[in-house]
Amino acid sequence: MDSLLIKGGVPLHGDVTVSGAKNAVLPIMAATLLTAEPCVIRRVPDLSDVKFMCQILTSLGAEVSLKGDTLTVRAAKIKGVGDYDLIRKMRGSICIMGPLLGRLRKATVSLPGGCIIGARPINLHLKGFQALGAKITVEGGYIHAQAKKLVGTEMFLGGRSGSTVLGTANVMMAAALADGVTIIESAACEPEVVDLANFLNAMGAKIIGAGSPSITITGVKALHGAEHDVIPDRIEAATFALAAAATDGEVTIHGARADHMTAILDKMRDAGVKVERRGAAITVKRGNRLKPVDITTLPYSGFPTDAQAQMMVLMALTPGISIITERIFESRFMHVSELARLGADIEIEGPSAIVKGGKPLSGAPVMASDLRASAALVIAGLAARGSTQVNRVYHLDRGYENIDVKLRKLGARIERVEET
Ligand SMILES: CC(=O)N[C@H]1[C@@H](OP(=O)(O)OP(=O)(O)OC[C@H]2O[C@@H](n3ccc(=O)[nH]c3=O)[C@H](O)[C@@H]2O)O[C@H](CO)[C@@H](O)[C@@H]1O
Numbered sequence: 510m511d512s513l514l515i516k517g518g519v520p521l522h523g524d525v526t527v528s529g530a531k532n533a534v535l536p537i538m539a540a541t542l543l544t545a546e547p548c549v550i551r552r553v554p555d556l557s558d559v560k561f562m563c564q565i566l567t568s569l570g571a572e573v574s575l576k577g578d579t580l581t582v583r584a585a586k587i588k589g590v591g592d593y594d595l596i597r598k599m600r601g602s603i604c605i606m607g608p609l610l611g612r613l614r615k616a617t618v619s620l621p622g623g624c625i626i627g628a629r630p631i632n633l634h635l636k637g638f639q640a641l642g643a644k645i646t647v648e649g650g651y652i653h654a655q656a657k658k659l660v661g662t663e664m665f666l667g668g669r670s671g672s673t674v675l676g677t678a679n680v681m682m683a684a685a686l687a688d689g690v691t692i693i694e695s696a697a698c699e700p701e702v703v704d705l706a707n708f709l710n711a712m713g714a715k716i717i718g719a720g721s722p723s724i725t726i727t728g729v730k731a732l733h734g735a736e737h738d739v740i741p742d743r744i745e746a747a748t749f750a751l752a753a754a755a756t757d758g759e760v761t762i763h764g765a766r767a768d769h770m771t772a773i774l775d776k777m778r779d780a781g782v783k784v785e786r787r788g789a790a791i792t793v794k795r796g797n798r799l800k801p802v803d804i805t806t807l808p809y810s811g812f813p814t815d816a817q818a819q820m821m822v823l824m825a826l827t828p829g830i831s832i833i834t835e836r837i838f839e840s841r842f843m844h845v846s847e848l849a850r851l852g853a854d855i856e857i858e859g860p861s862a863i864v865k866g867g868k869p870l871s872g873a874p875v876m877a878s879d880l881r882a883s884a885a886l887v888i889a890g891l892a893a894r895g896s897t898q899v900n901r902v903y904h905l906d907r908g909y910e911n912i913d914v915k916l917r918k919l920g921a922r923i924e925r926v927e928e929t
């Protein structure tokens with residue numbers, strides 16, 4: 510298993526360009542199953558999750574070609590049974606279920622994997638499919654969905670902690686080929702849902718309201734091929750912004766959508782970080798004095814759970830007490846015990862982490878437990894004195910394109926140690 514070796518204490522300086530968003534590209538890749546015609550997707554990030562998704566599409570019978578950041582998929586003839594072991598490698602794989610059900614009226618998939626950050630049920634996805642008329646059964650670890658026909662209806666997809674991102678995407682894709690009109694209430698408003706809806710509409714779907722809690726999908730008989738550019742990854746952009754602030758550097762992030770990052774950039778400003786927007790470039794620089802801030806993760810447009818761990822590092826470096834409350838996933842504090850190895854003083858009380866910031870961080874060997882925990886450990890390692898070894902880098906490779914290469918260009922002393 511590869512690891513990253515970081516010699517910390519070097520402020521990051523320079524320019525970095527954001528890649529396409531992992532959480533947008535994965536459902537969009539699944540959506541290519543909705544048509545027999547070729548689809549071309551650009552700005553596809555080089556991630557292991559994308560490679561797994563390519564394998565899943567191939568295993569279903571699609572022709573898949575990835576050249577640079579352009580992906581072409583032609584799903585002329587497909588089968589409705591997904592590969593058990595491939596699907597459980599990642600969370601985004603569950604998004605094949607809606608397109609298979611929409612196009613073939615049947616889908617068989619295993620439960621997906623993804624970051625271990627708390628319970629990750631799919632009951633709301635299944636509730637949506639059932640509302641459209643599918644019968645769901647579970648056998649031998651597989652979930653089977655089958656329908657003679659799918660009929661549009663009004664449904665409420667709100668859960669314990671609000672909306673579901675991939676559940677909204679999944680049901681939207683099945684409903685695109687249902688008879689009649691589907692209205693999803695309490696739909697997720699994330700930009701990745703909007704990006705998917707834009708792609709589906711380019712394929713001939715009739716979807717309005719994406720980006721709001723009420724999405725209306727008027728089913729069509731068939732969809733056709735389309736081309737699409739994936740939106741920039743707002744979490745990758747936030748990770749670089751927080752790394753710049755944590756190392757007391759100055760970094761300009763190109764190709765980002767600041768309008769997708771309002772909650773993060775606002776909290777960074779509250780924390781005393783200077784954030785300047787110029788078109789699609791965001792320049793981040795630490796101000797004279799960092800200030801503690803309280804943060805609660807929420808569905809979009811609130812502070813994203815996927816940036817919580819990285820923000821915690823900045824707060825650990827900020828003198829004073831910050832309270833970070835996690836409202837989306839109940840076990841998303843795995844990074845806390847590893848940050849403690851670097852000297853961070855953080856206590857967990859229920860859904861909140863009490864960060865007693867301002868203690869100096871010093872490097873140590875640490876273990877990455879999930880994607881954003883890994884990103885947080887990298888930022889902490891960059892800000893700490895001495896050497897930090899972040900083990901289990903495969904988590905980072907699921908969601909960050911060449912993060913070590915991009916950070917090195919910003920002056921970081923970071924090396925990938927490959928296990929032979
Ligand atoms: C590949 C991808 O896009 N992953 C993102 C997606 O995951 P994902 O779509 O899996 O996350 P959800 O939005 O579904 O989960 C949000 C909350 O809803 C609950 N829930 C979800 C589904 C369900 O059927 N029942 C239910 O109760 C979950 O336990 C969680 O508490 O959104 C999360 C929340 O922004 C992000 O952290 C992930 O990076």
Ligand SMILES: C=C(OP(=O)(O)O)C(=O)O
Nearest residue numbers: 600601623624815880881
């Ligand atoms: C939780 C995440 O990913 P996934 O849903 O793919 O596990 C993430 O991107 O932070």
